[in-house]
Amino acid sequence: MLREYVKDGAVDYARWQTESAEALDRWLADVSTVDIEVLDRDSAIAFLINLYNALAVRQVLQKYPIDSIRPTVLGIPNWISFLLFFKKTVYTLNGRPLSLDGIEHGILSDRYHEPHMHFALVCASEGCPLLRANAYLPEHLPAQLQEDAQRFIRHPNKVRYDKTNNVLHCSKIFKWYKKDFLTQSASIPEYIQRYLSDTSIPQTADIDYLPYSWSLNQRTSS
Numbered sequence: 723m724l725r726e727y728v729k730d731g732a733v734d735y736a737r738w739q740t741e742s743a744e745a746l747d748r749w750l751a752d753v754s755t756v757d758i759e760v761l762d763r764d765s766a767i768a769f770l771i772n773l774y775n776a777l778a779v780r781q782v783l784q785k786y787p788i789d790s791i792r793p794t795v796l797g798i799p800n801w802i803s804f805l806l807f808f809k810k811t812v813y814t815l816n817g818r819p820l821s822l823d824g825i826e827h828g829i830l831s832d833r834y835h836e837p838h839m840h841f842a843l844v845c846a847s848e849g850c851p852l853l854r855a856n857a858y859l860p861e862h863l864p865a866q867l868q869e870d871a872q873r874f875i876r877h878p879n880k881v882r883y884d885k886t887n888n889v890l891h892c893s894k895i896f897k898w899y900k901k902d903f904l905t906q907s908a909s910i911p912e913y914i915q916r917y918l919s920d921t922s923i924p925q926t927a928d929i930d931y932l933p934y935s936w937s938l939n940q941r942t943s944s
Contacts, residue, residue, distance in 0.1 A: 723749075724855050731852025732941035739783045746780055750813065757816050758829070767834050768858035771842045774825045775853060777812050778846045782938065791846050792936040804936075808845070837902040838867035840895050841874045849893065849934035852877075875917040880932070883923050890914065890927040894934045 723746060727738040738746075753773070758766045782788065792804040811819040820828075822845065830839050844853040851874050858866055875881045880893045896903060896910050907913035911923045 724853070724857060728853050728855040729941060731854075732939055733779065733782075733846070733853060734942070735779075735782055735786045735938070735940050736942070738779070739786050743780075743783045746776060746783070750776060750780065754814060755816055762860070763834060764860040764863045767830065767836055767839065768860045768863045770825055770830055771839060771858050773813070773815070774822060774830075775842075775844050777822060777825075778844060781807060781812060782846045788938060790936045790938055831902065835902070835905065836867070837899070837906055838871050840899050840902065841870035842867060844939070846939055847935060848937045848939050850939065853939065872917050875914055881914055881918075883918070883921055883927070888924060888927050889930050890923055891930045891932050894931045896929075897931045 723738065723742050727734045727742070750773075753769070756769060758769065761769065782791070791807045793800045808823045809821050811821050811824075813820045826839075826843055830836065830843075841851045842854075842858065844850045851870060854866070854870070874893075874895075880895075882891050883889070884891065890911055892910065892914065896914070900910065903910060903913045907916070909925055910929060911925055911927050915921075915923045
């Protein structure tokens with residue numbers, strides 16, 4: 723399904739909804755008895771990222787057509803609906819009720835401490851990382867996550883350095899999950915520098931967090 727409906731990180735929700743919404747439901751039902759307690763680390767992380775992304779897609783398919791997971795009423799954001807997208811129970815895994823936040827914060831962050839996951843979890847918005855057109859596999863997980871980090875950090879809409887003013891403009895993902903990134907580097911500029919070998923970012927650089935786009939990461943059929 724990812725290969726069929728995702729291109730360059732954008733999702734053809736209209737065609738997925740028409741052709742394969744039931745197939746996604748069947749996949750989610752098939753894996754609902756997976757016991758992550760018996761999985762090794764990479765298998766568990768790969769499974770949970772796939773699960774999160776699939777559940778985000780399913781929530782969109784259930785309401786599509788929509789323009790954003792943060793709907794508006796008379797131009798005012800509907801924050802209750804927005805928060806429910808992340809916090810309401812949308813799945814039961816091996817008897818455990820889960821929300822998107824429950825997967826991300828309750829399991830992935832708390833248990834596995836893998837900062838790169840923030841470049842792989844996609845909440846169906848343009849500000850998010852680009853959705854892969856293939857699933858995460860335990861045998862390829864480290865390489866896939868490294869590739870995701872590079873793709874995100876090297877994207878000018880997510881990270882760019884203004885040398886003239888010594889300002890590092892970067893996604894709010896680096897603000898929201900700063901503590902996770904600082905487990906691997908002394909600062910956000912130092913962490914980002916690891917993926918920008920052609921750019922020298924001083925540790926004294928000011929950080930400006932870019933506006934986060936909640937527009938749907940959709941594409942039209944082609």
